Amino acid sequence: MSKYSIFSLARNAMSFHQNWEKVWRSPEPKKQYDVIIVGGGGHGLATAYYLAKEHGIKNIAVLEKGWIGGGNTGRNTTIVRSNYLWDESAHLYEKAMKLWEGLSQDLNYNVMFSQRGVYNLGHNLQDMRDIERRVNANRLNGIDGYVVGPEEIKRAIPALNVDAGCRYPVLGASFQPRAGVARHDAVAWGFARGADQHGVDIIQNCEVTAIRQENGEVTGVETSKGTILAKKVGVVVAGHCSVLADMAGFRMPIESHPLQALVSEPIKPVLDTVVMSNAVHGYVSQSDKGDLVIGAGIDSYTGYGQRGSFSGIEHTVAAIIEMFPIFSRVRMNRQWGGIVDTTPDACPIIGNTPVKGLYFNCGWGTGGFKATPGSGWVFAHNIATGAPHELNAAFGLDRFTSGFLIDEHGAAGVAH
Amino acid sequence: MSDLFHQQSPIVQIKLTEPKANQPLIREIPFQGFLNLRGRPNNPDFMTAVKKVLGCSLPIEANTVVVSGDYKIYWLGPDEWLVITPTEQQRKVQSELISALGVIFSSVVDNSSGVTIINITGDNAANLIARDCPLDLHSTVFKAGQCAQTRLAKSGAMIAPLLDGSGFELIIRRSFADYLLLWMQDALIEFEA
Amino acid sequence: MSQSFRIAQGGRIDRDNQLKFSFNGKTYTGQAGDTLASALLANGIHMVGRSWKYHRPRGILSAGAEEPNAIFQLEKGEKTIPNARATQVELYDDLDASSVNCWPSLDFDLLSINSKVSRMLPAGFYYKTFMWPKSMWMKYEHIIRKASGLGKSPEVNDSDRYEHSHRHCDVLIAGGGVAGLTAALAAGRAGARVILVDEQSEFGGMALSSYDKIDGQPVSDWIQAAVAELQELPEVMLLPRSTAYGYHDYNFLTINQRLTDHLALNNRKGGREKLWHIRAHQVVLATGAMERPLVHSNNDRPGIMLASAVSTYVNRYAVKPGERAVIFTNNDSAYQTALDLNAAGAQVVAVVDARSQSSSELANMVRSAGIEVMNSCAVVDTSGGKRLQSVQVMSLSSDGQSVSGQRRTLSCDLLAVSGGWSPVVHLSSQSGAKAVWNEEAAMFIPGEPVQQQASVGSANGTLELKLSLIEAANAGNAAAKACGFDSNMKAPQSDAVISDPIMPLWLVPSDKEKGREPKAFIDLQNDVGSADIELAAREGFHSVEHVKRYTAMGFGTDQGKTGNINGMGILAKTLNQTIAETGTTTYRPNYTPVTFGSMAGQNLGSRLFDPARKTAMHGWHEENGAEFEDVGQWKRPWYYPKAGETIHDAVNRECLATRNSVGILDASTLGKIEIKGKDSAQFLEMMYTNNWMKLPVGMARYGFMLGEDGMVMDDGVTIRLAEDHFYMHTTSGGAAGVLSSMERWLQTEWPEMEVFLTSVTDHWATAAVVGPNSRKVVSAICEGIDFSAEAFPFMASRVGKIGELECRINRISFSGELAYEVNLPANYGRFMWEKLMEAGAKYDITPYGTETMHVLRAEKGYVIVGQDTDGSITVDDLGMSWAVSKTKVDFLGKRSLTRPDTARTDRKQLVGLLTEEPDSVLPEGAQLVNDPGAATPVPMVGHVSSSYYSACCGHSIAMALVKDGRRRMGETVYAPLADGRVLKATITQPLFYDKEGAKSNV
Amino acid sequence: MLLIECPWCGERDESEFSYAGEAHIARPLETEKLSDEEWANYLFLRKNIKGLHREQWNHAAGCRRYFNVERNTVSYKISGSYKIGEQGPVGDDT
């Protein structure tokens, strides 16, 4: 299998690019695999990759109902950071961050991971308390982070309006320098290529329609391409996890909601970091292509339609202009939506299920892109060994029974 | 001197100006009495007791208004009404209602300082409201005698067409009144030319 | 006029009104009625920009919304507009335009070097390289970023206004060409509420560029009459310069109207744009069709234009886009362009037609005009630098798969191409109808509607005028009927035209070896060529969605309006599948880009971004120098600095004054709910963790409200006004949520309970009068109440009079002081406040804000929900399990408390902290550790939730949530801070002042 | 933007309403008697249906009533609204 490099590029240019190999093969499914991964998003592909690479399991299929990376992986605002509050999540996301830092080289695929830093703005006193608390926790957990004041923010982000006269003035921010963005599609393709090179079969247009089980143990799946057997099935279908759980006969503590995003027309670089605000509610970065990539809010209702309501877009755009008044005359090019799987504590569910051999990895909601390599890495461990890795042990389904939730919603609204 | 003198409207910090060009006229009708009345309309005792005091039956058709003498009664919900009385009569009406209702399951709450009335009249009255209100305000759809609670900008309002067709009456909450008036004043700019 | 390519007669421009404009620093003239594009062409300017990746010279391709190339920066400073499409910019006096994405100049662009190394830059090349050394990526990326992007963001704030409006209508018609006008007439005449929108300045669409006839009149006369009639209909609203850019669920459409951009800068008044939010019963889509270019080698040179655009420039704008033209087509419509050019005095060298024959009336007219028609031929290559110089033609096989024979060179400065038509199915697709491939017509047409909607005219693939009009009249009638109007207008008449069928041709074959042919472009804006599509397919990107993302086809500001269908055709061929199987990418809003400003509207700034809720005393606070804190949407006084005071000075002063004499706080923002009905106490038993049945009338009790997950959600004091009547206080931020949650329980779970809830938050103004002298102050202005400690004890509520006004006084305290909350209807709020200030003057009554309130309550260990709790804290964690009934069978959240994790006894618990240095204040949010020297990750045992300097105690105080904290009294914890300091603190009870509670007990 | 029919006020814009989650989740009566699992089911587990979904809405900016809606969560088409305690419509699952 040929390696990508400037030299291979030059070599292929000589032959007019007629000889590039397929990035992945798209074979017909076999009758049986050791492990089936349902869902060809970033997390599913990463799981397959690490299963093959770290655990030596080679007979793996990834089944994707559409085209790989076409779910939330292909429609997110690509923010990668690890500055989470609670130890459990901080360690999991930081594992992912470490993997991100070598991912392009590991995959031999440039996922354009751009460590341009992320600012989380604080607009009221409670925001600032929460920021202090989180950054302090991050530092003690070995995660880079600073609390910065309005002047420093203004220096770093000249376009940001830090006027004290704003409705919600910027009082400060947390800043994680190692955080940033990555090219989302490349993450899917890079993992697909890596997995494929390890022999994983990536099968698209193959929708899982039923989960076969005998005596409480999984035996395979029914798909739009027929029955495929396996003793281990890992389900990584994000917004559709309740649908798959229903096939397996249990319910999830999950609601699927539309989450929208939008991009501006491409403009020359004006914003070279990532800015997020909870209180004003919007987040923005600028892609390498030049468009402003803007995340909108989640729609309150359940929705599998990959689209949300215009009011959400309108509120978000107002928030962006409130923060960046100079973007007012820039135009919005396109908007879209994804289906996010939200949990009661805004943390993922990774681990075993009531059915033996059936594993779920879901509940990443509005923020799982950043976890992609880490999520795949721990899930691969979980599937290979049948038991959670210590990094995902706290993220099991059992926490909803025991009450051991890891509430990452951040502090509740200030009330006094 | 009566203490009534000491009342301040929720929009005390706003200066309303004379309309220019095509601007509608925005005026406050301050210091009316507002009673929030609740009870079960399928309880005839409740309906009778209320009628005795107000002189009319409560509107049970959704989103309608009934006028009875000095009182105006708005439907707020299937078991909830807003009774508007002239200035400083709310306490009297409230105690009359409470004693007429006795042990009947009901509640009569004075909310007179909690809301105020803003009338918007003249050309573009509907257009001003429609700047950020999802309700269909067209005269063939929203007629005198009807009312609707709805979203107005980032707050809410009870809106009713004025009986004389000159515009709309808005009932808005005190703590949002300042914001809504700022919003209206800004909205007026569109009709300045 | 120096517009040397202006045709002497005709067109819809105003010849008497000449306008100046500048392009890349040079001044030119045009006429009113021109677009920037037509004015440039009138001046003979074809090359207007450089392509995105290879920086190849590019010219104007189209005359409308589909334009991929002519993207300009307009104006400078606060009026600047990035990425304006010259084809849709109406010319105005002194317009200033410049090309984007070229440096140092359009003519000499350094990055055109990319074109030379273009072989190294195939689709997706960046995924394969720039990976070594790892540390270099951020530098590479910097360069990539600089090279991409088109126009520049404004650097100063926008001074324009953006209006919003909401409208409902019976029939919304998008597109005001002859089809849209006809539908509007049908529905409008019947009396329906009609809104007709068109993105152009004039209604009429394509017909404005043609000499067709309707009802026997020239089409322009018919349009004029139709518009005039529609303007007279009272229920019809015409919106020109208005783009329907989003078709959302339930016939909700968003429309962007441009109000002033067409005017000279100094003539602009009022809002710049208006966003219409329209909810329609019925929608008629008459958005027309767009012509497709043909994809052949070097098909991107300035001087290569869509044939229909050429006709538009000639007929509508009286501009000759070339002197010697070649037409290249696979269908009949471009023959009209040949005639139009011919009539305008340009030389038409030849019509190159891919089809083996063309014998329609139109084609024959072209032949009769002496123009050579070359059937079974194709343009295979072109030459020219900054302007087209010639094209090369070869014979094309009848299946369109190969070329043969001699290359014949035709010298020309204009190539007008037509690859067929693509109905503008964007809005229909957005509405949920999946576009359907029509093999015969070689176009995607609107699919079965899923909303109350119909497509008509060329938008529906009906290219013929006569049929368009019938279809439009029918749709207008049907839409009106569906809204209850009697409507049966007859369609306007027009003559049928017979044309020969199209021959689909997605990629003109090259005579060069595969891979070695010059670039043939599909997406001109993103420099995506046919080779990129083929490469993507070869590398395994088979889904059209993958191809889009791998090559960037259709990602631009034009969203692939001219390129996508050709791209899909080429992909289909490469993968050996049908176009129907290949499918389209997803159509999404926006149809064309829309300013963020218009979406934000006026909802910006300190006044309008979000409501600022104000209490009745707000004016007083402002007049007395208060600084405000945002609490939810409320503005609360934070502290009242006197001249020269810092926040700490002010808070220390306010605290001391309150503890030593009397302070006053505006507490009006607390949520207030009246609870009435015989089951009220029973209801409170469920809502709160403690007991309510036996609370005596006239007395108050503090309660915690939990979520069903057992975590603290809200707290507050509730008073029993009568056996069946309570008055609840909630937190300021929690009020709305608490009310709707209680309503929900009542309405959905316990509808049999006789309880009514009424919010009175806004009705009451509340002043908390706090401190040893509070009794004196309150009793001085309030009559009818016995204020003695025995008659009016702590947690009692009384009604009295202030003047003639009935007031309610509650003896409750959030500070540990003797304190009274005085309530009057808010219309008297300021009156009450001033009376209290007056009465308190002799005790030096001191107004204080939320900061002092925080300090005072922390000195007493009282918690603030949302600050000392975070959604993961139980009442027991707060050390207040006395507030949780052990005897009640149930209350919300109760069952959660016995879950294994929730019932643990070593959870994080609220404790006090005293720093080693009495003056050093722990930062709120500091994390606590047992061993600051531990290796990373350092185990954390808790965090500081509240922390202040307490002037009353003379040292700092803090509250913290610490693991197993209640068992660790007296132990030491450390707070390692960001600046390297490590503060040492001792765990204490969270109670620092007046530990016996003597002060409130007086 | 959804157009939601309030059983009292009629069709109104989505922005007047707030969503209140899956409908027909009755609060268990004797919570003490439930196992931790049963309680967790009530508390957290949801059908989260892809297709016809019964859900609660509150006409927050209008009459403040809670009511039920049957809506397809893919097409977002509402097949009907009904009051709490009433029998809902049986929509076509398209």
Ligand SMILES: Cc1cc2nc3c(=O)[nH]c(=O)nc-3n(C[C@H](O)[C@H](O)[C@H](O)COP(=O)(O)OP(=O)(O)OC[C@H]3O[C@@H](n4cnc5c(N)ncnc54)[C@H](O)[C@@H]3O)c2cc1C
């Ligand atoms: C608008 C938006 C913005 C976001 N922004 C960010 C951000 O800035 N940062 C961040 O970290 N996260 C963000 N997220 C979240 C992030 O996108 C997701 O958490 C993450 O991509 C999930 O990846 P995944 O692989 O689990 O899911 P997906 O990428 O959704 O993959 C799941 C796959 O399963 C497939 N599937 C479903 N059902 C079946 C079946 N029956 N058979 C076979 N296959 C099936 C789907 O087709 C899909 O391809 C955002 C999400 C959205 C929608």
Ligand SMILES: NC(=O)c1ccc[n+]([C@@H]2O[C@H](COP(=O)([O-])OP(=O)(O)OC[C@H]3O[C@@H](n4cnc5c(N)ncnc54)[C@H](O)[C@@H]3O)[C@@H](O)[C@H]2O)c1
């Ligand atoms: N001979 C051919 O092949 C051919 C091809 C196309 C059209 N035609 C002719 O065109 C005419 C058809 O007229 P028609 O009315 O169907 O189309 P049209 O192109 O004349 O009108 C469409 C109108 O819709 C507007 N529009 C498009 N999208 C819009 C949006 N999102 N928002 C607002 N406005 C939008 C355009 O500005 C245009 O004015 C007939 O004369 C027909 O014969 C002929």
Ligand SMILES: Cc1cc2nc3c(=O)[nH]c(=O)nc-3n(C[C@H](O)[C@H](O)[C@H](O)COP(=O)(O)O)c2cc1C
């Ligand atoms: C980070 C990011 C950047 C994007 N940039 C663009 C862009 O520049 N132009 C564009 O047309 N679409 C852009 N898109 C949106 C895609 O076109 C597409 O809408 C999105 O991936 C969702 O897929 P769908 O619309 O096909 O459902 C971007 C998407 C993402 C996630």
Ligand SMILES: [Zn+2]
């Ligand atoms: Zn209602």
